[in-house]
Amino acid sequence: MKYSAWALLRGALSGHRHWTPAWTDPTPRAAYDAIIVGGGGHGLATAYYLAKNHGLTNVALLERGWIGGGNTGRNTTIVRSNYLFPESARLYDFSLKLYEGLSKDLNFNIMLSQRGLVMLAHSRHDLDSMSRWANAMRMNGIQAEILSREEVGEMAPCLDLSPQARMPVLGGFAQRRAGTARHDAVAWGYARAASALGVHIIQNCEVQGFVQEHGRVVGVDTNRGRIRAERVGIAAAGHSSVLAKLAGFRLPVTSYALQAMVSEPVKPALDTVVLSPGTGAYISQSDKGEMVLGAMLDLFPSYAQRGSFAVKQNIIASTLAMFPSFSRLPLMRQWAGIVDVVHDSSPIIGATPIPGLYINCGWGTGGFKAIPVGGWTLAHVLATGRNHDLAEPFQLQRFINGRLIDEAAASGIAH
Amino acid sequence: MLRIPCIRCGPRDENEFVCGGTSHMVRPALKDSDEVWGQYLFFRDNPKGLHLERWRHSQGCGLWFNLARDTVTHEIKAVYAMTDAPPDTLRS
Numbered sequence: 001m002k003y004s005a006w007a008l009l010r011g012a013l014s015g016h017r018h019w020t021p022a023w024t025d026p027t028p029r030a031a032y033d034a035i036i037v038g039g040g041g042h043g044l045a046t047a048y049y050l051a052k053n054h055g056l057t058n059v060a061l062l063e064r065g066w067i068g069g070g071n072t073g074r075n076t077t078i079v080r081s082n083y084l085f086p087e088s089a090r091l092y093d094f095s096l097k098l099y100e101g102l103s104k105d106l107n108f109n110i111m112l113s114q115r116g117l118v119m120l121a122h123s124r125h126d127l128d129s130m131s132r133w134a135n136a137m138r139m140n141g142i143q144a145e146i147l148s149r150e151e152v153g154e155m156a157p158c159l160d161l162s163p164q165a166r167m168p169v170l171g172g173f174a175q176r177r178a179g180t181a182r183h184d185a186v187a188w189g190y191a192r193a194a195s196a197l198g199v200h201i202i203q204n205c206e207v208q209g210f211v212q213e214h215g216r217v218v219g220v221d222t223n224r225g226r227i228r229a230e231r232v233g234i235a236a237a238g239h240s241s242v243l244a245k246l247a248g249f250r251l252p253v254t255s256y257a258l259q260a261m262v263s264e265p266v267k268p269a270l271d272t273v274v275l276s277p278g279t280g281a282y283i284s285q286s287d288k289g290e291m292v293l294g295a296m297l298d299l300f301p302s303y304a305q306r307g308s309f310a311v312k313q314n315i316i317a318s319t320l321a322m323f324p325s326f327s328r329l330p331l332m333r334q335w336a337g338i339v340d341v342v343h344d345s346s347p348i349i350g351a352t353p354i355p356g357l358y359i360n361c362g363w364g365t366g367g368f369k370a371i372p373v374g375g376w377t378l379a380h381v382l383a384t385g386r387n388h389d390l391a392e393p394f395q396l397q398r399f400i401n402g403r404l405i406d407e408a409a410a411s412g413i414a415h
Numbered sequence: 416m417l418r419i420p421c422i423r424c425g426p427r428d429e430n431e432f433v434c435g436g437t438s439h440m441v442r443p444a445l446k447d448s449d450e451v452w453g454q455y456l457f458f459r460d461n462p463k464g465l466h467l468e469r470w471r472h473s474q475g476c477g478l479w480f481n482l483a484r485d486t487v488t489h490e491i492k493a494v495y496a497m498t499d500a501p502p503d504t505l506r507s
Contacts (some may be wrong), residue, residue: 111438241461300434400453
């Protein structure tokens with residue numbers, strides 16, 4: 001059913017009994033044309049674009065828990081495309097453009113708020129490297145603005161711009177089109193749209209093995225039985241290595257905990273996203289009024305979905321160095337995701353060593369902004385057997401031939 | 416806050432240490448292929464469970480040592496010297 005103001009009105013006049021489930025709960029078939037392993041944002045977007053772009057609807061998405069319960073429900077909701085290299089710029093800006101039309105495309109309000117992103121310069125070196133960064137973005141056709149100290153202060157009045165600041169602000173740069181989107185809504189919107197096109201969204205279904213015949217993948221074994229398909233795509237973020245091991249190959253991935261936390265809701269005090277590359281901390285205010293805090297990884301391998309207090313101390317100290325007036329805020333909730341980090345902080349989208357099995361992983365701490373393009377490109381290779389142009393530079397083979405897309409070193413983004 | 420049992424200093428807070436990643440990897444010969452070097456530099460088991468890893472007490476005595484640690488529970492199962500083999504007790 002289409003969501004609209006009329007549907008709301010109809011419901012108001014009839015006790016809201018007319019709403020249908022947003023996605024169906026089908027029993028898995030014995031076989032499909034394609035299987036997607038992983039019901040996070042990337043998997044759900046893949047399901048939708050398989051149906052929408054390629055007409056492939058005899059598709060099952062298998063999620064071992066509940067959809068969007070992994071990193072998609074645990075991120076800090078930021079969307080942006082401020083990367084350095086042309087390959088990355090094309091990839092992430094394509095994603096941001098998809099986000100810009102997504103509420104309309106999915107008939108589901110994903111609450112995109114292009115409130116801008118401000119990166120802070122704390123030193124002369126920071127100012128120089130930000131000029132390089134902003135220029136690289138502009139050369140790739142993406143708008144970026146260098147800001148003076150005063151302009152930064154206008155965008156975020158609660159920032160400590162005083163001479164006594166622990167992290168003095170000398171200036172910054174902004175991507176105005178960046179911002180936030182509601183993470184759960186992105187998952188639910190893609191699930192609803194994919195389900196409406198005929199894709200089977202199957203929850204509580206854990207893949208426990210890959211069925212291979214004559215060296216090709218022909219299906220998966222799950223806790224709900226064997227399901228056959230000649231095309232299987234993995235989109236499982238921090239669990240990518242676990243699934244790769246089941247299929248008999250390794251990935252250049254290490255899984256780490258990435259923490260985030262929210263304060264109690266308060267009146268609007270911050271209407272942009274602020275990030276300090278110097279400390280790694282970043283902050284925004286949700287539409288509910290909570291301050292959403294995040295920063296660096298807990299730097300040892302983990303699948304625990306929780307991080308240590310040592311890193312919390314760092315996150316909070318770094319945030320309060322920027323916004324001292326927030327020190328009175330009670331923190332309400334904290335958690336972590338399991339992020340799949342690769343050495344060059346760029347994703348892997350394409351074939352695995354097993355014919356018929358494809359993977360979308362390696363997004364590290366930066367997967368949420370890339371949900372639309374991750375789904376678009378994984379769907380393309382699943383449907384056609386050929387990499388999408390945007391995904392061609394991001395193959396597994398680059399870790400053997402050395403053609404890394406080194407965003408970690410280049411733009412200082414801690415993936 | 417993890418308490419990491421440095422062999423020299425005893426249990427210290429985790430922020431005195433740096434995790435050096437997977438242990439017991441053998442560096443290939445320079446003449447070995449790109450495939451071998453790529454596997455050594457980048458590809459990892461990344462286990463969900465017991466992980467043998469290297470740690471350095473960088474904010475303390477500076478010692479490198481090995482830990483056997485569970486990546487789900489974070490429980491430290493064994494500590495052993497940098498050049499030692501994993502203890503037999505881990506096999507159980």
